[in-house]
Amino acid sequence: xxxxxxxxxxxxxxxxxxxxxxxxxxxxxxxxxxxxxxxxxxxxxxxxxxxxxxxxxxxxxxxxxxxxxxxxxxxxxxxxxxxxxxxxxxxxxxxxxxxxxxxxxxxxxxxxxxxxxxx
Amino acid sequence: xxxxxxxxxxxxxxxxxxxxxxxxxxxxxxxxxxxxxxxxxxxxxxxxxxxxxxxxxxxxxxxxxxxxxxxxxxxxxxxxxxxxxxxxxxxxxxxxxxxxxxxxxxxxxx
Numbered sequence: 001x002x003x004x005x006x007x008x009x010x011x012x013x014x015x016x017x018x019x020x021x022x023x024x025x026x027x028x029x030x031x032x033x034x035x036x037x038x039x040x041x042x043x044x045x046x047x048x049x050x051x052x053x054x055x056x057x058x059x060x061x062x063x064x065x066x067x068x069x070x071x072x073x074x075x076x077x078x079x080x081x082x083x084x085x086x087x088x089x090x091x092x093x094x095x096x097x098x099x100x101x102x103x104x105x106x107x108x109x110x111x112x113x114x115x116x117x118x119x
Numbered sequence: 120x121x122x123x124x125x126x127x128x129x130x131x132x133x134x135x136x137x138x139x140x141x142x143x144x145x146x147x148x149x150x151x152x153x154x155x156x157x158x159x160x161x162x163x164x165x166x167x168x169x170x171x172x173x174x175x176x177x178x179x180x181x182x183x184x185x186x187x188x189x190x191x192x193x194x195x196x197x198x199x200x201x202x203x204x205x206x207x208x209x210x211x212x213x214x215x216x217x218x219x220x221x222x223x224x225x226x227x228x229x
Contacts, residue, residue: 037218046122046223047157047165047208060216063120096164103153103171105210105218109164 002027002034004097004110012091012117018084022097022110023077030055030075035100038071038082040093041112048093052100053080087117123148123209123221130227131199139224141192141209147219149190153212156185156194160205168207169194196226204228 008020022036029036037052051061053071061069070083084091094114098106124142131137141148141156148154154172157165167176169185172192182197192211196203209221 047210047220049210049218049220052218062217104167104176105153105155105170105212106157106165107167107170107176109166112164
């Protein structure tokens with residue numbers, strides 16, 4: 001069974017870049033069976049899909065975040081990463097990594113990590 | 120892309136059935152059978168309950184069922200139980216090869 005674990009700073013200053021990593025265990029990130037996604041949830045609000053990456057490097061992003069988002073994959077470490085630039089307080093949220101296998105989206109989730117944007 | 124529309128809240132008594140709707144457009148819900156439903160308890164990560172409109176992952180009780188008609192998908196919980204009290208979200212694949220979530224529904228067991 002695939003397991004996902006987010007890691008990264010819990011506090012980021014405004015205008016800086018948020019960087020998170022998701023480590024995948026129980027399966028190979030380069031197997032081609034999954035798409036790897038980032039999803040966020042501001043405190044007390046709903047879920048927002050950020051984007052996903054395939055092991056080959058193909059990426060798809062939420063149009064509302066596209067200009068600030070980069071998702072990348074490191075197959076040697078079985079990890080994928082999120083970078084969100086020029087953050088503001090509105091980017092404060094719990095960030096989840098999740099997997100998508102064919103039509104079964106999103107089947108596995110990390111526990112989530114709270115990132116607060118504040119000076 | 121706009122979030123899919125869900126009712127803010129739905130409630131029911133134990134043993135009853137409730138249905139949560141998820142309304143999109145022909146570019147998402149109506150155009151693809153890639154609608155999923157998630158259950159989220161406070162402080163926890165969402166859990167996949169239904170995928171591809173009506174399929175249940177292993178371990179999900181058969182009290183949970185999904186369907187779709189036109190641009191609206193629905194999640195029905197039959198025989199409502201206290202542990203079903205949670206937030207529920209739908210998601211859909213879209214024509215731009217993207218994904219979109221619903222606005223979320225708080226289910227209360229009376």
